[in-house]
Amino acid sequence: MARREFTDDDLHMDFPELATRTRTFSAGAPRAVTVSADGDRVVFLRSAGTQDPVDQLWVYDVPAGAERLVHAPPGDIGIDDYATDSAGRLAAFTVGGRLITADLTTGEVAEHPADGPVSDARPDPTGERVGYLVAGALRIRDLSGGEDMLLAGEAGNDAVTWGSAERVAGEFGRRRGYWWSPDGRYVLAARVDTSRVRKLVTHDPNDPQAPPGELALPLAGEANAQVTLHLLDLDGGWVDVHWDRETYPYLVAVSWTEAGGPLITVLRRLQQHGLVLAIDPRTGETQVHAELADPRWVSPVPGTPCHLPDGRVLIGGELAHDGYDARCLFADGTLLTPPSLYVRRVCGRLHTRDGVVDRAEADLLVEGSDTDPAEQHLFRVLAHTGSTGLEVQRLTTAPGWHTGAVGGDTVVVGTRSLDHPGTHWTIYAGGERRGELRSHAAAPPSAPRPTLERITDRRLPAAVLYPRAHVAGRRLPVLLDIDGAPGGQQVVADRAAWVVRQWWADAGFAVVVVDNRGTPGVAPSFEKVVHRRVADVVLADQVDGLYALAEKHPDLDLGRLAVRGWGFGGWLAALAVLRRPDVFHCGIAGTPIVDWQLSPSAYAERYLGLPADAADVYAHHGLLESAAEPPVRPGEARPLLIVADLADTRLLPAHALRLSAALLAAGRPHAVLPLAGAPRTAALRLELDFVQRHLP
Structure with missing residues (x-):
């Protein structure tokens, strides 16, 4: 696998700049890999070089054993995503809001006119038409005759969109809002009505002259968007899909394959009970195929439900x-x-x-x-x-x-490990190796070798990473680099997870990572024990894990301990500094959750319940009360760096600003670093300076 090494000019940049320019050493690597139904074509995106952000569309011809470029977008805007027909012969995608299709067998590329910026272009399974979204409407273009039709839309009603995924859908991993029938004659489309959702005012921090915008973001305990499903016939027919939407408001997954009719998974608002429903395409009536239940929350497996061939x-x-x-x-x-x-x-x-x-x-x-x-x-x-x-x-x-992708008897295996940088994509057909996808990504300047182990009586996955020049017997300050979020597994046998952490280690730290209970990969009970007591379980596991590692690794000096995290990890880092100042000496909280009631509804309610029913739980998990309390003893207030992303539309800047205000009122030492959509690696040098100044 070709992999570009750095030139002398590259090496004049320091690591944070290199990581930012190379998208943390992923620019130029294949991604979004899919396989045609017959197994003859492997489709993927890849940019041209180590610092090139413009992703191009490529095809690997399995019988010929060669790859070829299908489309290289001009300018500096690349292809974010693409979709293909069922045979993998036609691809549709957008570039800068323009609608483009490509014949993957001949390489012919065509741009199609559209009235406004286009998103989510998807061919029908037969490859005869392409659906796309524009101005809140779902439109269909016939590729043979060039006719374009409005399939569903409500002009003048900005609160309603057709064919797009609502904000909450992302919390379940659903990114789509419309699905073709296997014969390409029907579309199952979601109608999303945000009229009941509170509108938040947004501003572009980089353009003070731009008018304010509105963001329909459902917060914990507040109204969600109303989502309905409809079967739309390309000839003009319309059938509403019926289920108890008041009881099961969340549409989690949709599947429609040649092996059977459409299937959907729906959940109650608290996500403790769900249904797998089969839809009758003629009437829109649904029949319960299976029930999903858990006293904490239901976790459907991605890729299900679906019909098997029998x-x-x-x-x-x-x-x-x-x-x-x-x-x-x-x-x-x-x-x-x-x-x-x-x-x-x-x-x-x-x-x-x-x-x-x-x-x-x-x-x-x-x-x-x-x-x-x-x-x-x-x-x-x-x-x-x-x-x-x-x-x-x-x-x-x-x-x-x-990771894997499959079509016919062709399987593409993506392998990441601690032994090599990046992902190696290998193609197998009929059980025999047929080739690989080349990578142009740069190799990071270090080869991290973390020590992975299981610790405490709870068998917590953990890792320790030392400086490359470390000599045993030399005591090191410790950086606890955390995520801790449900779904946020960090202790993995993948070099990419440790490249930035190796930079911290080489700055003179022993970097420690602990996957507390609540993270995936071990067992459902390990994940779900955090229900309604996330703060206590997660923080206890992190502290216990630190002491357990220090017993096994005597070079860890817990008398000099910093903690760092982003998102959920930012909340956990701030929580650690505020509630366990006896353990942690300073912290970095990147875009932290501060008030869980300002978090997306489906995310917060899954773990804490409804605010109206669990006000004490929300108060206990928030940071404001702890931040507003003056320290019990002089010198016990631990310094905190708050990194606020002013362009974040999920964890709003209000989180960071409220935390800063509470700390300021209590006289607690802290600093605020504002970003405006910049990648996290852009702040690395300032984070390091903060920790080096404030560790004892």
């Missing part, structure tokens, strides 16, 4: 009875995966070589972890009708973090 419905979820504590796959209630396999995602189905689905061949490609939560591997799960169940074959053996 008509059964694949569902992913927790197995928490008869002594089991697992995350598994089920087909019509039959267990498909052993409890020892922690299922993370279903990549797709393995087909026969000619692309025709064969029930005896339609097994699943699954990402999951078995023996070590720090590693992710690819597994073939036998899901055909004749399978006896619980038949799983691990396809990857090398230590690391493996």
Whole structure:
């Protein structure tokens, strides 16, 4: 795999500048990898060089064993994403709001006129039409005749959009708002009405003359957008999809394949109960296929639900009875995966070589972890009708973090590990290695080698990273670099997770990372024990983990301890400094959550409940009361650097500003670093200066 090394000019830049210019050494690397249904084409995005932000569309021809450029956008705006038809012969995408399609077999590229900036362009499965969003409307363009039609839209009503995902959808990993039927004759489209959502006023910090804007962001305990689903016939027919939306307001996942009709997953607002519903395309009526329930919250497996070729419905979820504590796959209630396999995602189905689905061949490609939560591997799960169940074959053996894409009998394996930089993409067809996707990304200037281990009686995954020139016996100040968020696993066998941390280590620190309870990869009970007591569990695990590591690593000097984090980790860093000044001596809180009631509704309520029912829980998890209390003893107030991203539309700048105001009123030492959409690496040098000044 080609990988560019730095030139002398590059090395004149320091690490934070290098990391910023190279998108943390990912510019020039393949991404967004998909495989055509027949397995003949691997489609991906890649920019031309180590500091080039403009992603281009590429195809790897599997039979020919060669890659070719399909489209290189002119100028400095690249391709963010693309979609293909079911055969993988036609791709649609946008560049700077322009609608573009590309024939992936001939390389022919065409731009299509549109009335306004376009987003989310998607071909129908037959490749005859392309859907796209513009000005809140869903439109369809016929590629053969050039006709363009409005499929759904409400001109003049800015509160309503068609075909787009609402803000809350992102909390469940859903990015789409419309789905084609397998024959390309119908579209299942979401209508999103934000008229009940409180509108927040936004300003562009870089342009004081720009008029203020409005942001419909549902906050904890407040009204969400109203989401409805509709089956739209390209000939003008219209069928509403019916389910109890008052009880189950969250649309979590949608699937519509050639193996069966549309399936949706819906959840209650507190996310403790959900339904998998089958939709009758003729009437829009729904039938309950399965129920999902958990006293904490439900965690559907990405890639499910979907129909298997034999008509059964694949569902992913927790197995928490008869002594089991697992995350598994089920087909019509039959267990498909052993409890020892922690299922993370279903990549797709393995087909026969000619692309025709064969029930005896339609097994699943699954990402999951078995023996070590720090590693992710690819597994073939036998899901055909004749399978006896619980038949799983691990396809990857090398230590690391493996991802997959599949089409026909072609499997593309992306491998990240501690042994090499970046992701190595290897193409297999019919079980034989057929090539790899080249990378132009720069190799980082260091090769981190963290020590990964399990600590405390709770078996917390943890890691320690030393300076490259460290000599055993030399005591080092400690930086606890944290995320801690549910879903935010950090202790992974992937070099990319440690490159920035190695820079901190080389500045003279022992860098420590602890995956507290609440993070994924171990077991459902490990994740969900934080329900309504996130602060106590997470902070206790971090502190206990520090002391456990210090016993095993005598060079860790906990008398000089800094803590750093962003987002949820920023909240946790500030919480540590405010509530455990006996342990932590200074902290960096990047875009922290300060008041959980100012957080997105689905995110905050999943872990803390509704504010009206749990006011004490929200108060306990907020930072303002602790920040407003003067320190008990002189000198106990620990310095805190607050990094405020003024352009963040999810964790609003109001969080950081309120925290600063409370600290200021209490006379607590702190500093505020404002950013306006800059990457986190841009602040690294200032973060380091702050820690070096304030550690004892």
